[in-house]
Amino acid sequence: MLTENYSEKIIDFLKAELQNEFDEKIIDKVFKALEIKIESNNKIVPIENYEKPRTKKYRTFENFNEPTGKLPIGKYVRKTLNDLVKNNLINRNEIERLQRGDYSKLTFDIQFPFLAKENSPYYERIRYWKNPYEINGEMYFVCSQWYEVPANNDRPYYEEWLRKMK
Structure with a gap:
């Protein structure tokens, strides 16, 4: 949904919807003046790309109860x-x-x-x-x-x- 190709689809859809109410020339003029930008405000990291922090050392079962x-x-x-x-x-x-x-x-x-x-x-x-x-x-x-x-x-x-x- 964030690709440029999808943005164009959204603009085409909006133009088609507006043609029922407005003249095509007015719609074209408005869309030339508008900048439509679709972006995410959340950084989405696919699970397969997520790297968990590395631990320096795990305690083993043998030494787990020892105070750290x-x-x-x-x-x-x-x-x-x-x-x-x-x-x-x-x-x-x-x-x-x-x-x-x-x-x-x-x-x-x-x-x-x-x-x-x-x-x-x-x-x-x-x-x-x-x-x-x-x-x-x-x-x-x-x-x-x-x-x-x-x-x-x-x-x-x-x-x-x-x-x-x-």
């Missing part, structure tokens, strides 16, 4: 998100994206939207922390489904996003 000096992923998300919210570092566009399941999957490798309002169709009480965050005057619940196991390590995804936010 890091907060567990859930506590880390809550602590750092508090800082982002307190310092107004998350813009409105990002808040909208964080409420989408597809964006949250690609960005954090989590199965549910990062943020959900209580009346959202995505909101399931058991999937979100009970204490909401107030962001720009609205209340949002944050996904609690974070894992840090060898087969599913969400930390590198979150840390990559966090670097972009700061």
Whole structure:
């Protein structure tokens, strides 16, 4: 739909529709003065082209319970998100994206939207922390489904996003 060829089809369709109401010369004059530009304001990355962030090292099952000096992923998300919210570092566009399941999957490798309002169709009480965050005057619940196991390590995804936010 974003190709030049498709744009021409849309213009032809518009001209055909307008011919019922206006003279063909007027329509041609108007379309010479108009610039019709069709573009996406979202960067869409096909799944097959998406590269997940590489982790430096996965912990193995043998050493998984050994302390790493890091907060567990859930506590880390809550602590750092508090800082982002307190310092107004998350813009409105990002808040909208964080409420989408597809964006949250690609960005954090989590199965549910990062943020959900209580009346959202995505909101399931058991999937979100009970204490909401107030962001720009609205209340949002944050996904609690974070894992840090060898087969599913969400930390590198979150840390990559966090670097972009700061």
